[in-house]
Amino acid sequence: MTPVCHAQSTEVGGMKVAFFGFGSCEGCRYRVVNELHKLAGESGIEIVREPLLGLSADTEYDVAVIEGSISTRDIEEVKKIREKAKLVVALGSCALLGETSTLGYRLGLRIEEYVKDGYADAVPVHQVIKVDSYVRGCPASVDELVRLLKTLAAGFPPLRYERRFEYERAADLVLDDGFLKLDTGKCIVCGRCVDLCAQLDVHALTQAYRGFRVIVTTPAQLPFMEAGCIRCGLCAAYCPVSALRYRSDVEGALELAKRGGKAVIERLALEATAEALGVKPGQVVSLLRELGFSDVEVVDPLTLAAGLGGLIPFSSAEERWIRQTFPEAASFVKPPVKLAAGKDTVVISACAARKEDHAPTITAHELVEIAKWSRIVLEDLPDEPLSVVSASGVKVAAGPEECKAAIGNFMKEPSGTLILQICPGGCAQGSGMPYRLLSQR
Ligand code: SF4
Ligand code: SF4
Numbered sequence: 001m002t003p004v005c006h007a008q009s010t011e012v013g014g015m016k017v018a019f020f021g022f023g024s025c026e027g028c029r030y031r032v033v034n035e036l037h038k039l040a041g042e043s044g045i046e047i048v049r050e051p052l053l054g055l056s057a058d059t060e061y062d063v064a065v066i067e068g069s070i071s072t073r074d075i076e077e078v079k080k081i082r083e084k085a086k087l088v089v090a091l092g093s094c095a096l097l098g099e100t101s102t103l104g105y106r107l108g109l110r111i112e113e114y115v116k117d118g119y120a121d122a123v124p125v126h127q128v129i130k131v132d133s134y135v136r137g138c139p140a141s142v143d144e145l146v147r148l149l150k151t152l153a154a155g156f157p158p159l160r161y162e163r164r165f166e167y168e169r170a171a172d173l174v175l176d177d178g179f180l181k182l183d184t185g186k187c188i189v190c191g192r193c194v195d196l197c198a199q200l201d202v203h204a205l206t207q208a209y210r211g212f213r214v215i216v217t218t219p220a221q222l223p224f225m226e227a228g229c230i231r232c233g234l235c236a237a238y239c240p241v242s243a244l245r246y247r248s249d250v251e252g253a254l255e256l257a258k259r260g261g262k263a264v265i266e267r268l269a270l271e272a273t274a275e276a277l278g279v280k281p282g283q284v285v286s287l288l289r290e291l292g293f294s295d296v297e298v299v300d301p302l303t304l305a306a307g308l309g310g311l312i313p314f315s316s317a318e319e320r321w322i323r324q325t326f327p328e329a330a331s332f333v334k335p336p337v338k339l340a341a342g343k344d345t346v347v348i349s350a351c352a353a354r355k356e357d358h359a360p361t362i363t364a365h366e367l368v369e370i371a372k373w374s375r376i377v378l379e380d381l382p383d384e385p386l387s388v389v390s391a392s393g394v395k396v397a398a399g400p401e402e403c404k405a406a407i408g409n410f411m412k413e414p415s416g417t418l419i420l421q422i423c424p425g426g427c428a429q430g431s432g433m434p435y436r437l438l439s440q441r
Pocket of ligand 1: 224228229233236
């Protein structure tokens with residue numbers, strides 16, 4: 001089945017996008033027009049209405065982007081927009097929540113003019129018409145809007161897992177589901193996690209409140225999984241202050257090492273650990289032996305998928321992502337790649353999502369930390385010879401954009417084995433990679 005976008009135009013000029021402003025400060029649209037160069041040269045997108053650019057004539061369009069809340073005097077106009085548009089996108093906090101226009105009313109400023117003009121009754125756009133997708137923020141994220149428009153222009157449906165939230169609970173927040181822990185007390189609100197999660201089209205994280213009260217949380221402070229989290233671990237990998245963390249199995253792994261257990265390390269994790277520590281990959285194998293592991297096996301997970309045929313999620317995170325984002329592809333999806341690992345085995349991976357499959361699992365990032373804290377002199381470790389079989393006959397799609405395109409192509413012509421790695425940049429920038437390498441790449 002081919003992905004379908006009802007907004008995609010077959011006419012010359014591609015998908016026509018019209019911007020409309022209602023009750024707001026217009027800050028979102030001013031930011032958007034300043035950055036429209038991000039869409040310049042993008043085939044399939046044409047801005048046909050934006051009064052801030054002097055484009056205000058009544059015209060035909062496929063996608064209506066609506067900024068601002070809707071007062072009683074705007075209702076008929078916004079309904080007409082809905083009738084003409086194939087898709088409607090609500091842009092920014094005013095469109096999603098009412099915000100600026102309703103603020104005075106919430107604060108009790110029942111100014112006569114304000115009430116007379118209908119602003120006292122202003123509501124979010126979705127309370128008046130059906131809205132297909134949302135871009136949050138005050139001001140809204142331009143990058144997110146650009147990504148959304150590109151997705152629609154490429155023929156994909158609106159993001160299905162976008163969530164609005166119409167109320168907020170009091171902040172004092174630790175969210176912990178055993179895989180991911182968010183402690184807002186440590187958060188510096190840099191926004192990296194929110195942006196990364198949005199890049200995956202997941203939107204399990206968002207910012208709530210305003211000004212100095214802003215916190216990062218899940219929509220409506222839902223548990224992570226209810227908020228749509230796919231447990232990729234990427235947000236925790238990039239959090240600069242460990243306000244977001246994934247589960248640590250370091251203690252269990254070191255216990256196993258002391259008891260002479262086995263270590264199975266992914267080739268990519270081995271190479272990344274070696275690079276981060278400034279040693280050779282064979283010396284990392286020696287390091288694991290020095291820590292106490294009786295047996296060390298280096299595997300390339302791609303070899304485990306070779307020849308299976310179908311869409312192979314690299315981990316359980318990709319499996320959730322495909323099922324949430326492309327339910328129409330579900331019949332092509334095979335079980336995720338799993339590393340064979342017995343109970344006396346520790347897995348060492350470039351991907352934090354593997355912690356879902358097996359305990360203990362540590363990441364390359366955690367192995368680097370262990371090496372730094374141990375008293376082992378790394379330069380003196382012998383460089384063990386390695387024999388790792390490389391995979392052949394598999395295609396790999398790395399990052400959300402490549403994955404979306406590759407799934408679309410695969411559904412048109414299902415053949416061969418396609419491995420999906422959802423982290424932007426693929427597993428080379430996976431959630432288990434050492435932080436220093438992540439920030440360099
Ligand atoms: S683990 Fe992944 S899906 Fe879940 S909140 Fe973090 S970035 Fe989003
Ligand atoms: S990456 Fe960490 S510090 Fe930055 S907003 Fe997210 S939780 Fe807060």
